Amino acid sequence: MDRFLWTSGLLEINETLVIQQRGVRIYDGEEKIKFDAGTLLLSTHRLIWRDQKNHVSQFSASVLGLESLRVFFSFLAKVAKIVVHLHPAPPNKEPGPFQSSKNSYVKLSFKEHGQIEFYRRLSEEMTQRRWENMPVSQSLQMNRGPQPGRIRAVGIVGIERKLEEKRKETDKNISEAFEDLSKLMIKAKEMVELSKSIASKIKDKQGDITEDETIRFKSYLLSMGIANPVTRETYGSGTQYHMQLAKQLVGILQVPLEERGGIMSLTEVYCLVNRARGMELLSPEDLVNACKMLDALKLPLRLRVFDSGVMVIELQSHKEEEMLASALETVSEKGSLTSEEFAKLVGMSVLLAKERLLLAEKMGHLCRDDSVEGLRFYPNLFMTQN
Amino acid sequence: MHRRGVGAGAIAKKKLAEAKYKERGTVLAEDQLAQMSKQLDMFKTNLEEFASKHKQEIRKNPEFRVQFQDMCATIGVDPLASGKGFWSEMLGVGDFYYELGVQIIEVCLALKHRNGGLITLEELHQQVLKGRGKFAQDVSQDDLIRAIKKLKALGTGFSIIPVGGTYLIQSVPAELNMDHTVVLQLAEKNGYVTVSEIKASLKWETERARQVLEHLLKEGLAWLDLQAPGEAHYWLPALFTDLYSQEVTAEEAREALP
Numbered sequence: 001m002d003r004f005l006w007t008s009g010l011l012e013i014n015e016t017l018v019i020q021q022r023g024v025r026i027y028d029g030e031e032k033i034k035f036d037a038g039t040l041l042l043s044t045h046r047l048i049w050r051d052q053k054n055h056v057s058q059f060s061a062s063v064l065g066l067e068s069l070r071v072f073f074s075f076l077a078k079v080a081k082i083v084v085h086l087h088p089a090p091p092n093k094e095p096g097p098f099q100s101s102k103n104s105y106v107k108l109s110f111k112e113h114g115q116i117e118f119y120r121r122l123s124e125e126m127t128q129r130r131w132e133n134m135p136v137s138q139s140l141q142m143n144r145g146p147q148p149g150r151i152r153a154v155g156i157v158g159i160e161r162k163l164e165e166k167r168k169e170t171d172k173n174i175s176e177a178f179e180d181l182s183k184l185m186i187k188a189k190e191m192v193e194l195s196k197s198i199a200s201k202i203k204d205k206q207g208d209i210t211e212d213e214t215i216r217f218k219s220y221l222l223s224m225g226i227a228n229p230v231t232r233e234t235y236g237s238g239t240q241y242h243m244q245l246a247k248q249l250v251g252i253l254q255v256p257l258e259e260r261g262g263i264m265s266l267t268e269v270y271c272l273v274n275r276a277r278g279m280e281l282l283s284p285e286d287l288v289n290a291c292k293m294l295d296a297l298k299l300p301l302r303l304r305v306f307d308s309g310v311m312v313i314e315l316q317s318h319k320e321e322e323m324l325a326s327a328l329e330t331v332s333e334k335g336s337l338t339s340e341e342f343a344k345l346v347g348m349s350v351l352l353a354k355e356r357l358l359l360a361e362k363m364g365h366l367c368r369d370d371s372v373e374g375l376r377f378y379p380n381l382f383m384t385q386n
Numbered sequence: 387m388h389r390r391g392v393g394a395g396a397i398a399k400k401k402l403a404e405a406k407y408k409e410r411g412t413v414l415a416e417d418q419l420a421q422m423s424k425q426l427d428m429f430k431t432n433l434e435e436f437a438s439k440h441k442q443e444i445r446k447n448p449e450f451r452v453q454f455q456d457m458c459a460t461i462g463v464d465p466l467a468s469g470k471g472f473w474s475e476m477l478g479v480g481d482f483y484y485e486l487g488v489q490i491i492e493v494c495l496a497l498k499h500r501n502g503g504l505i506t507l508e509e510l511h512q513q514v515l516k517g518r519g520k521f522a523q524d525v526s527q528d529d530l531i532r533a534i535k536k537l538k539a540l541g542t543g544f545s546i547i548p549v550g551g552t553y554l555i556q557s558v559p560a561e562l563n564m565d566h567t568v569v570l571q572l573a574e575k576n577g578y579v580t581v582s583e584i585k586a587s588l589k590w591e592t593e594r595a596r597q598v599l600e601h602l603l604k605e606g607l608a609w610l611d612l613q614a615p616g617e618a619h620y621w622l623p624a625l626f627t628d629l630y631s632q633e634v635t636a637e638e639a640r641e642a643l644p
Contacts, residue, residue, distance in 0.1 A: 116515075116524055117524075120520055120521075123520070173443070174443065174447070174450065176439075177439070177440045177443045177450065178450075178453065180436055180439065180440060181436070181440070181453070181454060181457065182457070184432055184433065184436050185457045185458070185460075185461055187428075187429055187432055188429065188458075188461055188463055189461040189462075190425070191422070191425060191426065191429055192461055192462045192463060194418070194421070194422050194425060195422065197418065198418045198419065198422060201418065213416070213419055216419060216423075217419060217422075220419075220422055220423065220426055222467070222468055222470060222471060223426060223430075223470070223471055223472050224426070224429075224463060224471065224472065225458070225463045225464040225465050225466075225467040225468065225471045225472075225473055226462065226463060226464075227462075227464070227467075241468075241470050265542060266540045266541055266542065267491055267537075267540050267542045270487070270488070270491070270537075270540055271488045271491055271492065274484060274485065274487075274488050275488060279481060280469060280475075280481070281469055281480060281481050281484035281485060282469050282484065283466055283467060283468050283469050283474070283480060283483075283484055283536060284484075284487065284536050284537055284538075284539040284540050285467055285468060285536070285539050286468050286469050286470065287539075287540070288539050288540065288541075305541065308559050309541050309543070309559060310541055310542055310543070310559060311540065311541035311542070351542065351558070370604065371604070372600050372603045372604055372610075374604060374606075375604065
């Protein structure tokens with residue numbers, strides 16, 4: 001804290017305000033000091049802390065004097081802090097809030113948040129070094145406070161007013177957005193009511209509504225994000241969109257599946273497909289609903305749900321039951337294996353390795369040894385011996 | 387005296403009346419579907435207008451997103467149900483959350499070996515932000531929760547466990563019942579828990595406490611510390627205080643920016 005100096009807070013010509021944030025507390029190293037509620041301002045040249053209660057009390061450090069930044073998140077503390085390391089003050093530094101300090105860094109605690117944006121801007125300023133291209137008075141560059149009597153082109157007050165206006169306009173935009181949102185929601189609610197009414201008509205007349213009409217209805221529900229009131233099934237199963245999607249999936253997943261031994265968890269598929277798409281991503285439900293149609297459409301992939309609830313996609317040609325024989329062999333060779341060990345040996349994900357071993361156990365090929373050291377599988381000698 | 391209602395004629399008449407009624411019923415449904423189709427088109431236009439004015443607000447403002455989601459939920463609409471839905475297509479909310487889902491899965495997978503598939507919402511938040519990089523959109527904890535709720539559909543055991551004012555996110559299908567959850571909540575204070583603590587706070591018998599702790603050990607969610615003073619400590623790596631520290635020197639910052 002001995003690297004700051006008192007300032008009037010007025011900006012120099014060529015110095016512009018970059019960002020400001022209320023509710024910032026400053027610590028001298030780890031120690032709490034009296035500057036607990038202030039506004040932190042960042043300009044192209046300086047970092048300024050101004051007391052919220054007493055605007056006259058403010059001090060600054062030139063950005064040039066900042067050595068490095070760290071962001072500090074503590075689970076227990078629950079308030080994010082930015083740690084700022086400062087170069088030692090030059091011997092001719094003007095007076096500041098602290099004559100001396102054993103700390104070479106300060107901590108800024110953002111009680112009203114805003115630290116992400118502030119950190120970003122601060123890093124940018126430190127990199128861009130705009131103070132080099134926009135020379136201000138000598139006094140500023142040498143980390144001295146502005147001298148009285150100089151002409152100020154722009155005052156902090158003027159900047160504050162502009163920011164206040166901008167804030168008011170943002171507020172206005174937000175309230176307009178909320179108003180528009182409410183109006184939109186009223187219309188959306190009408191759609192929900194209409195769909196309910198249609199659904200009840202459909203229920204009353206089972207079989208009198210054509211399949212074509214059912215498909216149309218389902219696609220309307222999908223567009224609006226309304227759950228099917230008749231069957232309560234999750235959105236969109238049985239729509240054209242999901243049928244197309246199912247066919248697309250075959251193209252995308254054929255090779256990856258072959259590379260992974262014919263089986264992938266749905267989570268892996270979700271990541272793979274969405275990473276490949278980049279935009280217009282699939283929702284988890286889209287993926288599940290498309291996969292549910294694979295069998296019906298007689299495609300070369302199928303969806304399988306294990307007892308544990310884990311869902312996988314398999315090549316139709318993949319027979320998990322046949323894999324069990326080789327799994328038993330592998331386990332027998334090693335005497336016993338945990339899911340992790342098996343996964344490593346065979347080159348599978350731990351999740352799927354565990355499912356395979358569990359299935360083998362279910363079929364009676366393996367039996368388990370469940371202890372605090374983990375779950376270990378052994379060949380089921382009860383079956384084979386005697 | 388006239389005979390009434392009975393006879394082939396009456397039956398035929400009745401059948402005709404039924405047929406007419408059915409016909410009319412089908413026409414009614416058709417009418418309503420046509421009406422819905424028209425209203426849907428109108429709604430789409432309204433949504434487009436809304437999007438052109440406020441799409442940025444949704445992208446940039448986490449609080450606005452929360453309002454938006456809550457309002458949708460109130461009227462019975464799920465804007466994240468499908469990437470093909472209007473909301474997703476026009477407001478772009480879908481891509482935001484589905485991509486977040488991918489990032490969450492990747493973080494959980496990367497840290498699973500350390501915490502057994504259990505992570506605090508805070509740590510998940512930090513790691514996701516770290517992965518997204520300095521210039522990405524801000525993501526709130528509410529956003530993470532919503533994305534995780536959607537991921538549950540994929541069947542791989544994502545669940546959200548409330549503990550002491552925050553949440554633990556489980557990403558593997560480990561079986562955690564009420565007893566396990568309660569012990570996790572107890573452990574949140576110090577990052578670890580002991581048998582005596584459980585007995586004192588929850589008034590359980592030793593055996594019950596032991597079983598729960600053994601299960602947590604087995605699932606890789608807890609680590610056993612036999613060298614702790616007094617009795618054995620059961621630590622939960624998921625709850626370790628996370629000191630996230632990223633040193634940025636001026637050189638590195640210069641390199642990082644394009």
